[in-house]
Amino acid sequence: MADFLQSAGAFVVLMVAVGLVRVARGPGRADRMMAAQLLGSGATGALLLFGAASGESAVYDVALTLALLSAFASIAFVKFALRQDQLDDGEDAA
Amino acid sequence: MSYLLDLFSIAAIVAGAVFYLAGTVGLLRFPDAYNRLHALTKADNLGLVLVVIGLLPQVDGVLTGLKLLLVWLLVMLSSAAVAQLIARSVRRREKRP
Numbered sequence: 001m002a003d004f005l006q007s008a009g010a011f012v013v014l015m016v017a018v019g020l021v022r023v024a025r026g027p028g029r030a031d032r033m034m035a036a037q038l039l040g041s042g043a044t045g046a047l048l049l050f051g052a053a054s055g056e057s058a059v060y061d062v063a064l065t066l067a068l069l070s071a072f073a074s075i076a077f078v079k080f081a082l083r084q085d086q087l088d089d090g091e092d093a094a
Numbered sequence: 095m096s097y098l099l100d101l102f103s104i105a106a107i108v109a110g111a112v113f114y115l116a117g118t119v120g121l122l123r124f125p126d127a128y129n130r131l132h133a134l135t136k137a138d139n140l141g142l143v144l145v146v147i148g149l150l151p152q153v154d155g156v157l158t159g160l161k162l163l164l165v166w167l168l169v170m171l172s173s174a175a176v177a178q179l180i181a182r183s184v185r186r187r188e189k190r191p
Contacts (some may be wrong), residue, residue: 005150041139061161
């Protein structure tokens with residue numbers, strides 16, 4: 001069972017890595033942030049899988065922290081984008 | 095009995111991995127930001143939920159199981175909120191002259 005959990009975790013990590021192509025391609029800031037969000041939820045799942053595979057229950061705490069951090073990252077992004085929009089109101093900025 | 099539980103775990107985790115695949119493909123292939131947001135926050139979270147459900151029979155102890163459920167609840171709550179916030183930010187940017 002541990003082998004299966006390990007390979008499932010590796011597969012999820014691979015999917016996250018492929019999804020990071022969106023960071024390079026853009027086109028908007030929100031699209032790049034979405035790839036970071038994918039990293040958050042994907043890595044949470046992968047950490048849970050790895051934690052169950054190794055039987056190390058501390059990994060679950062890491063997954064919990066990562067989920068919390070990714071939520072905060074997105075909220076910080078939205079606040080930042082709002083302030084930017086208010087700053088250069090009227091100008092065209094992509 | 096444990097054989098059946100293992101089988102259940104494998105089925106749920108494979109389904110979760112498929113949803114992770116769907117989320118990534120959606121993020122890369124969908125045409126605009128709203129569609130991509132949809133693929134990300136729905137498909138990806140369904141993948142995580144299925145992984146958590148699959149792992150529940152594998153963990154030892156009720157407390158660890160509760161922690162898994164807590165991870166699930168947190169991700170669910172945060173992604174629901176973040177989807178709205180990011181969509182609003184994209185829309186505000188689109189509506190500007």
